[in-house]
Amino acid sequence: MTSIFNSLFKRQRQPLFFATDIHCHILPGIDDGAPDADYGAELVMRMSAWGLSRIIATPHVVGEVYENTPESISAALTRLQESMHAKGIPTTVQSAAEHRLDDLFSRNIIADTLISHPGKHVLIENSFMQEARDIDNTVILLINRGYTPILAHPERFVYYHSDNLRRYRELHDRGLRFQVNLLSLAGRYGSAPKRTAERLIDAGMVEFFGTDVHRHEHCDAIEAYLSSRDYDRLLKAVQKRPCLNDTAFNIS
Numbered sequence: 001m002t003s004i005f006n007s008l009f010k011r012q013r014q015p016l017f018f019a020t021d022i023h024c025h026i027l028p029g030i031d032d033g034a035p036d037a038d039y040g041a042e043l044v045m046r047m048s049a050w051g052l053s054r055i056i057a058t059p060h061v062v063g064e065v066y067e068n069t070p071e072s073i074s075a076a077l078t079r080l081q082e083s084m085h086a087k088g089i090p091t092t093v094q095s096a097a098e099h100r101l102d103d104l105f106s107r108n109i110i111a112d113t114l115i116s117h118p119g120k121h122v123l124i125e126n127s128f129m130q131e132a133r134d135i136d137n138t139v140i141l142l143i144n145r146g147y148t149p150i151l152a153h154p155e156r157f158v159y160y161h162s163d164n165l166r167r168y169r170e171l172h173d174r175g176l177r178f179q180v181n182l183l184s185l186a187g188r189y190g191s192a193p194k195r196t197a198e199r200l201i202d203a204g205m206v207e208f209f210g211t212d213v214h215r216h217e218h219c220d221a222i223e224a225y226l227s228s229r230d231y232d233r234l235l236k237a238v239q240k241r242p243c244l245n246d247t248a249f250n251i252s
């Protein structure tokens with residue numbers, strides 16, 4: 001009886017409100033995301049069903065852990081696209097990176113070898129333990145070199161949670177743009193990142209959204225979220241400040 005009741009009143013999954021994902025780990029075998037090309041293609045198939053027609057894959061670039069290069073990333077993209085082609089998946093997949101702010105990042109700035117999104121947007125992240133040393137000057141340096149820096153999932157850095165958004169405002173005012181994870185809004189990382197993501201959106205500081213999908217469990221969580229009342233609330237909130245996912249990356 002309960003299952004009949006649940007299926008009668010099950011909420012329909014709604015489409016995503018953007019068609020370009022700018023943050024996910026679907027390239028095979030080069031970070032902690034998709035382990036192989038077929039797995040990556042299955043993730044793309046699921047993500048396409050949410051309304052995504054363009055996916056910018058962002059493997060980690062982290063010193064001594066995932067020292068990805070343009071060559072390693074483009075080889076993985078080719079393997080993924082071959083598997084997608086064999087399965088008849090038409091979604092556009094491109095590649096960029098998610099750069100950790102570490103010594104390797106500093107070397108990449110100096111050597112002019114950052115791996116950026118179209119239009120010189122560069123996706124950066126802190127470590128989860130502490131804010132990157134000298135992040136303020138790094139932001140200024142990037143902007144002076146013509147980049148638009150985007151901080152991946154600011155809501156997940158719990159050391160920013162205790163000062164009523166003050167540090168977020170400071171970084172945002174310096175020109176750092178913010179990209180919130182749908183997985184945070186889905187509650188995947190707990191209640192504090194979820195609440196902080198909602199507060200950042202309400203404060204008008206979120207320009208971009210990302211899935212940060214690494215594996216099928218993440219797709220499960222996003223699909224449940226797209227059927228939730230929380231997602232209805234997000235759709236209302238983003239009307240006040242439309243996200244830039246579909247407009248910011250149309251230049252090479």
Ligand SMILES: [Fe+2]
Pocket residue numbers: 023024025098152212
């Ligand atoms: Fe990520």
